[in-house]
Amino acid sequence: MRILVAGAGATGGYFGGRLAQAGRDVTFLVREGRQARLAERGLRIVSPSGETKLTPRTINTLDDAYDLVLIAVKSYALDAVIASLAPAVGERTVIVPLLNGMRHLDTLTGAFGPEHVWGGLCMIHGTLNEHGDVVQMSDLHRLVFGPLGDAADDRVDAVAAALGDAGFDSRPSPHIRAEMWEKWVLLATLGAATTLLRGPIGAINAAPGGPAFHRALTAEAIAVATAAGFPPRPQAVAVLGETMTSTEPRTSSMYRDLVAGLPVEADAIVGDLVAEATRHGVATPLLSAAYTALSIYQAGR
Numbered sequence: 001m002r003i004l005v006a007g008a009g010a011t012g013g014y015f016g017g018r019l020a021q022a023g024r025d026v027t028f029l030v031r032e033g034r035q036a037r038l039a040e041r042g043l044r045i046v047s048p049s050g051e052t053k054l055t056p057r058t059i060n061t062l063d064d065a066y067d068l069v070l071i072a073v074k075s076y077a078l079d080a081v082i083a084s085l086a087p088a089v090g091e092r093t094v095i096v097p098l099l100n101g102m103r104h105l106d107t108l109t110g111a112f113g114p115e116h117v118w119g120g121l122c123m124i125h126g127t128l129n130e131h132g133d134v135v136q137m138s139d140l141h142r143l144v145f146g147p148l149g150d151a152a153d154d155r156v157d158a159v160a161a162a163l164g165d166a167g168f169d170s171r172p173s174p175h176i177r178a179e180m181w182e183k184w185v186l187l188a189t190l191g192a193a194t195t196l197l198r199g200p201i202g203a204i205n206a207a208p209g210g211p212a213f214h215r216a217l218t219a220e221a222i223a224v225a226t227a228a229g230f231p232p233r234p235q236a237v238a239v240l241g242e243t244m245t246s247t248e249p250r251t252s253s254m255y256r257d258l259v260a261g262l263p264v265e266a267d268a269i270v271g272d273l274v275a276e277a278t279r280h281g282v283a284t285p286l287l288s289a290a291y292t293a294l295s296i297y298q299a300g301r
């Protein structure tokens with residue numbers, strides 16, 4: 001199966017790199033700066049289990065179709081990727097986005113049609129270091145993917161095989177939209193708390209009012225998802241509770257971007273959840289405050 005990975009940053013570089021390492025046919029769609037860096041240094045993955053150096057195949061213009069396209073760019077880069085992606089999408093191509101949030105599903109479906117766009121999510125604490133190397137900051141590395149519609153899709157087995165046994169956890173899901181919502185609730189809560197209060201979860205929990213703030217914020221996010229028809233399952237609520245009561249220095253990718261002075265996905269991760277709350281009449285004063293703070297940060301960059 002020919003796999004195209006659009007974006008070779010923290011997530012694309014990690015999952016695409018592991019797939020290439022496992023011998024899969026992987027090509028990265030990159031821009032010129034990233035292409036030059038990868039040609040010079042290779043694609044290096046620094047992880048708790050050691051360091052790997054790969055020689056990735058990269059391109060910056062597409063002229064050929066792929067069987068599977070993983071999209072691993074930030075939400076604000078999606079339109080530019082879509083503009084260059086058309087030649088990669090053949091009759092049976094499956095597109096699996098790894099972006100946080102939900103809005104990209106509509107954007108991608110509008111651009112390429114529902115027959116090509118699946119849901120997807122990745123769980124990883126990833127970043128790029130000062131050399132542009134991919135850093136996997138914890139043992140977490142999971143891909144979940146699946147068709148968005150209810151109809152059987154005969155491409156599932158082949159995609160699962162292409163993404164399986166490649167050095168990370170991977171599985172197809174028959175309920176990918178619900179799982180994406182669960183991840184969104186987790187990520188929005190984690191991202192809102194850490195960016196609004198400017199610290200890792202453990203530090204917030206050690207501060208006066210921190211645990212109560214986390215409890216209230218968590219309740220808001222769960223209430224929005226429930227009102228929107230995607231109540232997180234007990235297992236997801238437990239993971240969220242464990243995350244938000246942690247004494248460890250847990251952060252989100254949005255917090256790491258904010259601390260580094262980089263653009264943040266404020267609209268896709270927090271703003272859209274606040275919009276859902278408004279649509280369903282759910283009060284979200286803490287999520288709204290976090291969105292306001294993120295918007296001020298964005299405007300001041």
Ligand SMILES: NC(=O)C1=CN([C@@H]2O[C@H](COP(=O)(O)OP(=O)(O)OC[C@H]3O[C@@H](n4cnc5c(N)ncnc54)[C@H](OP(=O)(O)O)[C@@H]3O)[C@@H](O)[C@H]2O)C=CC1
Nearest residue numbers: 007009010011030031034073077080099100124125126253
């Ligand atoms: N990092 C993490 O721990 C996690 C991130 N996510 C989500 O995954 C998504 C991707 O995030 P992440 O990998 O961290 O982001 P990064 O910023 O690390 O990587 C994004 C990459 O996209 C590339 N890119 C941007 N525009 C284009 C383009 N037009 N064509 C090709 N490549 C392009 C950038 O390349 P360039 O160098 O040219 O700018 C960059 O290398 C986000 O939605 C994020 O929220 C989800 C789970 C965990």
Ligand SMILES: CC(C)(CO)C(=O)C(=O)O
Nearest residue numbers: 122123124125187252253
């Ligand atoms: C949920 C989490 C923290 C890990 O995948 C994440 O998605 C992020 O940091 O963007």
